[in-house]
Amino acid sequence: MAQVNLSSQTVLDQSQSELTMPLSYLWPLRFILGFQFFTAWVRRYFNAPQKLDYYAKSNIGHKFQSFLPHAFGPIKALVGYLVLRPHLAWDFLIVFSWIECLVGLCLMTGTLTRLAALGGVLLSFGMLFGNGWQGTTCIDEFQIGTVEGIACMVFLFAGAGSGSIDHWIHKKWDGYVKIGRWSIHLT
């Protein structure tokens, strides 16, 4: 009798932990997701610096303009506005690159994970509706945009789990910031 009670208790614990605990298993996904954003920045600043040379033939402005023909509504308007003002477009692309760097580092280390994941969602979905129509042999930009954006969304809702700086931060601070009537969870 006692044994039956014990096992039903275990089953209950198991189903509870299935609902709340498996965050820590997502560590590899979070790390690689961060790596993808971070290396976008590394490629521009270290591997191929001509991407950030305003006067180079194949800088990122060219890639950015190529979004234009089939980008989706608001993103198309933004790209169209910026490519007619190339210096402003350039500032935008530099800021975009540094946000990618910060989002990447924060996701890899699990620092302010929810805030970084929000950045990742905006970057990914922005790209998805900008160049999601590209990809010559398969529909890869669409696949990258959806998978990275939705993976970031999961971390936006769930946070980092145990293998993270946030886990350590939580010993000192719960990660909430109060702005007016909103309480925003950053970690």
Add this chain to the structure above:
Amino acid sequence: MTNRPIGPEAVKTPLEPSIVRRKSWVMLIIAVVVTLLAYQLEHHGLWGKLTNYSKTPQINLSGTHVSQRDLSLSLYRTGGPATYGSFVVQVTLKGVSGRRPWEVWGPKTLASLPSSALHNRYHFQQVKTGPWGLVVPLAAMARLTLPLSASADHKLKGAHRAEIIVQDVSGLAWTTVVPIR
């Protein structure tokens, strides 16, 4: 929202299963909506014919017009690989029903086009002259002014409309019919 405690003890409070379930549903709905919307918009994956705009070059000629003195040709490349050009080697001007062209601009003529006859709209991706015609990168938009010879000008006089054919080196061709001003 629920009244979660604020402060370090908030983190230690286990999540309510009902909240986890509700958040999962919200995430699933956002994921499905975003993915299907992008799939349909960008590739016509749900209905219509499946499309990949990046496969072969596509040049849009709308905005082109013909006057008695010249052909004002508008090129906007809307499709094909982002990494490589389309190569325009021939522009033909002809009557709508006639078989013989009124005027043909070949690769060498297009290659030696003066910069005053080539106006790009955008700064980054631009139509440029190459050794054999024009190099047209993805999303480049330009207006070319091609002067008509005296004989072509003469043939234009009786007609109301003209057909313009732009040919890529691969054999791809794009056509538009415009009224003569």
